[in-house]
Amino acid sequence: MPPVLVIARLTIQESSRRRLLLALLVLTLLVVGFSAWGFNKITTINQSDGTPLPPEQVAFITSQLLIVVTFMFSGVLALSAAVVAGPLISGEVESGLLLSMLARPVRRSEVVIGKWLGLGALVALYAAVAGGAELGAVYWATGYMPPHPVQLLTYVGAEGLILLSLGLLLSTRLSGITAGVIALVAWLVAWIAGVVGDIGAGLQNNALEQVGVVSHLVLPSDGLWRGAIFAMEPDTFIAALKALGTAGRANPFAATDPPPLSFLAWVVVWFAIALGLSVLSFRRREI
Amino acid sequence: MAELAEKTGTAAAAPQEAAAGTTAVKTVELTKRFGKTVALAGLTMTVPRGEVFGFLGPNGAGKTTAVKLLLGLLSPTAGQGWLLGRPLGDLAARRRIGYLPELFRYQYWLSASEVLALHCELAPLPRSSWKDEIRTVLETVGLKDRAHDKVGTFSKGMQQRLGLGAALLGEPELVFLDEPTSALDPIGRHDVREIIRGLASRGTAVFLNSHLLSEVEQVCDRVAVVDHGRVIASGTMDDLLSGTAVRVRVTGLSQADKNTLAEFGSIDDEDENLTFTNLAADRVPELVSAIVSMGGRVYEVAPRHQTLEDRFLQLLEEEEK
Numbered sequence: 001m002p003p004v005l006v007i008a009r010l011t012i013q014e015s016s017r018r019r020l021l022l023a024l025l026v027l028t029l030l031v032v033g034f035s036a037w038g039f040n041k042i043t044t045i046n047q048s049d050g051t052p053l054p055p056e057q058v059a060f061i062t063s064q065l066l067i068v069v070t071f072m073f074s075g076v077l078a079l080s081a082a083v084v085a086g087p088l089i090s091g092e093v094e095s096g097l098l099l100s101m102l103a104r105p106v107r108r109s110e111v112v113i114g115k116w117l118g119l120g121a122l123v124a125l126y127a128a129v130a131g132g133a134e135l136g137a138v139y140w141a142t143g144y145m146p147p148h149p150v151q152l153l154t155y156v157g158a159e160g161l162i163l164l165s166l167g168l169l170l171s172t173r174l175s176g177i178t179a180g181v182i183a184l185v186a187w188l189v190a191w192i193a194g195v196v197g198d199i200g201a202g203l204q205n206n207a208l209e210q211v212g213v214v215s216h217l218v219l220p221s222d223g224l225w226r227g228a229i230f231a232m233e234p235d236t237f238i239a240a241l242k243a244l245g246t247a248g249r250a251n252p253f254a255a256t257d258p259p260p261l262s263f264l265a266w267v268v269v270w271f272a273i274a275l276g277l278s279v280l281s282f283r284r285r286e287i
Numbered sequence: 288m289a290e291l292a293e294k295t296g297t298a299a300a301a302p303q304e305a306a307a308g309t310t311a312v313k314t315v316e317l318t319k320r321f322g323k324t325v326a327l328a329g330l331t332m333t334v335p336r337g338e339v340f341g342f343l344g345p346n347g348a349g350k351t352t353a354v355k356l357l358l359g360l361l362s363p364t365a366g367q368g369w370l371l372g373r374p375l376g377d378l379a380a381r382r383r384i385g386y387l388p389e390l391f392r393y394q395y396w397l398s399a400s401e402v403l404a405l406h407c408e409l410a411p412l413p414r415s416s417w418k419d420e421i422r423t424v425l426e427t428v429g430l431k432d433r434a435h436d437k438v439g440t441f442s443k444g445m446q447q448r449l450g451l452g453a454a455l456l457g458e459p460e461l462v463f464l465d466e467p468t469s470a471l472d473p474i475g476r477h478d479v480r481e482i483i484r485g486l487a488s489r490g491t492a493v494f495l496n497s498h499l500l501s502e503v504e505q506v507c508d509r510v511a512v513v514d515h516g517r518v519i520a521s522g523t524m525d526d527l528l529s530g531t532a533v534r535v536r537v538t539g540l541s542q543a544d545k546n547t548l549a550e551f552g553s554i555d556d557e558d559e560n561l562t563f564t565n566l567a568a569d570r571v572p573e574l575v576s577a578i579v580s581m582g583g584r585v586y587e588v589a590p591r592h593q594t595l596e597d598r599f600l601q602l603l604e605e606e607e608k
Contacts, residue, residue, distance in 0.1 A: 017396035096390030
């Protein structure tokens, strides 16, 4: 097996042996279970005349609640990715774990890419399995399925990969805790900058709107989150938002348009740049 | 800072590189600075294949820096080096090298045999040989009964044994051992000496970083003494330990008398025991006569060969002056 895959396998093995996967599995089951119960309660709400809510209202409430739950889920995924990626390189440099491995015929680029692949596979798997379970639970409880479930899970998974890549890049130079904290703060700042951009769009203030654009370029996590929101919104809701004009865009938990293709292309380039910088930085690091 | 080398061995041949082909380790003016601190100042040395080479020095002398430079973990500020005839950082050379770091740490969530299998895979060794390789090194380092235990349950000494085992996988041509007995008890230290002798007997070059001089003296063919990043002496044991030392147990001498006796050689003054290093055997009667003439009362005169420790301390003392 090539060294890059050996390192990837080792990263997955470590997460499994250190019970990270088990902890995430248990937490996910708990969250999915509770949210299924909560979503089921929506179907029991009655109108003032005692009749049940019509299906379109159940779908609307469910879609809005699902956006909030997914926001929390994507936050947990981003947080987990940042915290795990932060010490991915620096922790092993500081402990001396990498000394004997790097004395083998292993390129540093293989270590960086191998770790990214291993943790990236876990992030993608977690997004698919946990997100899929949540959507399944919501469907079971309310009969509602978001219009674009595959895109939703892809965007949420990609957001986790963004944080993983940022944490890994920082980890080639900074201590684990510093890298993790910076990645988390950057994620929050990017989200807030996205909200500012939305408000700017709503108020038709170009300067504020540019804050959102720049933040989406520097750290595309919020742009991907907007894509996830769009994938969860029923068409009727999107039409209603659009009818509001620019004011309809001034909402951090709503999206009137899917992410443009140019942005998605930039996300691919961003990943390449982040990984390239990580390799370059680690190759120059003295151990 | 220069990018750390990961070469594939296609560098143009140079005369020094050609000469390096017959050696295990060769360096020319290898230098490393961290900011204003000089960690290694122009190290030039050659370690022939099959030789056990001791690299000695006090803490902070630059020993570990030298090993890390040789293994491509650090990039040199200046100078050149070759391992097994290949430039530093060459991946092909690393296939034939074993390394036990001073800071030995292995995946605590793997078992001992899994750690060794990981190193077999990275080395890389043919998969068909892993089982035998792992069994052999576990027996060699005395961990046969702990093969399937998690590294997290190991004592420091056992982890160092495991690291030594990893360094021995695949019968490397050159093994770097950086303070290999720092966590070991006397039995373990004896075992390591035997392992080093075994490596030497099959023609493996050993680069032994240590400040445990008695060990170095017992196993090394040649040594280099490094201090403040510079090699202050090097050669075979016979070259370095040419002088004899004489210990005299004496009372009744003043400090002025002792100062006068310094003409007989460097004096190590410990209460009643005066040790004269580098004193030729035929001057011993003259020394005793001088002590007696000063009014000193001599109880014992014990000539002995200079140990590496004597020589090491002497070299560092001279360096301080």
